[in-house]
Amino acid sequence: xxxxxxxxxxxxxxxxxxxxxxxxxxxxxxxxxxxxxxxxxxxxxxxxxxxxxxxxxxxxxxxxxxxxxxxxxxxxxxxxxxxxxxxxxxxxxxxxxxxxxxxxxxxxxxxxxxxxxxxxxxxxxxxxxxxxxxxxxxxxxxxxxxxxxxxxxxxxxx
Numbered sequence: 001x002x003x004x005x006x007x008x009x010x011x012x013x014x015x016x017x018x019x020x021x022x023x024x025x026x027x028x029x030x031x032x033x034x035x036x037x038x039x040x041x042x043x044x045x046x047x048x049x050x051x052x053x054x055x056x057x058x059x060x061x062x063x064x065x066x067x068x069x070x071x072x073x074x075x076x077x078x079x080x081x082x083x084x085x086x087x088x089x090x091x092x093x094x095x096x097x098x099x100x101x102x103x104x105x106x107x108x109x110x111x112x113x114x115x116x117x118x119x120x121x122x123x124x125x126x127x128x129x130x131x132x133x134x135x136x137x138x139x140x141x142x143x144x145x146x147x148x149x150x151x152x153x154x155x156x157x158x
Contacts, residue, residue, distance in 0.1 A: 004125075004144040009047050015075045016045035018107050023125030025052055027114055029094075030086040034060045040124075041111055043076075047150040049132050049139030052124065053111035056097070064112075069093050077102040082112065084119075091118040096138070116140050 021042045027035035037058035042050040056064075067081040077100060081093040095114040098105065115138040116122040117131030124142050132139030134151030141149070148155075 004142075006144050006146055008146045009049060009149060012044040012046050012048070012050075014046040015104075016043050018043055018105060021050075021052070021124075024123075025054055026121075026123040027054075027119050028121040028123075029063070029084050029091065029119050030089045031120070032060075032063075032086050034063050034084060034086065034119075035114070041107055043108075043113075047148075047155075048137055049141045049145050049147075049149055051113045051138050052140050053097075053108055053113045056110050056112055059112060064095075065090075067093050071096070073098075075102060076105045076108060084114075091115075094118040113138055 018041050021040045022038055024038045025040045026033055035054050035058060037054040039055050039058060041053040044050050063084050063086050065083040065085050067083050069081040071079045073079060076098050079096045079098055082095045084091040084094040095112045097112045098108045101108045116129045122129040122140060127143050130141040132141060132149055132151045137151045
């Protein structure tokens with residue numbers, strides 16, 4: 001299954017922690033590998049599967065289109081979004097990034113996180129990723145991650 005020790009999302013910190021992850025991250029959309037990186041960062045936050053941020057330089061620049069959407073994280077700051085466009089197919093607001101991350105989260109500058117549920121396939125270290133439930137959070141459930149996870153119906157108040 002995996003060579004990593006099990007991790008419970010309930011052991012993750014709040015405020016979130018950013019850590020390097022050297023496993024290969026691959027993202028496929030419309031049959032095309034749009035991201036391949038061994039330089040990802042994971043953001044770990046209580047009750048959430050990690051969000052994987054990959055360097056923008058490791059993304060296929062031909063598929064990224066700026067989106068006007070923005071959101072605010074009390075810890076990381078103001079997020080901007082990108083669409084993924086491959087041929088005639090697109091995924092709106094499929095990824096987000098922090099152009100000017102808040103203090104303590106500077107490592108996220110020039111990195112993009114993608115919603116695994118909006119991609120065709122996401123892989124970490126050779127293992128298929130499951131998307132965090134719901135459509136707001138972008139956590140990546142890898143084999144070593146255990147929940148329960150925030151995001152499914154009825155978890156709003158956690």
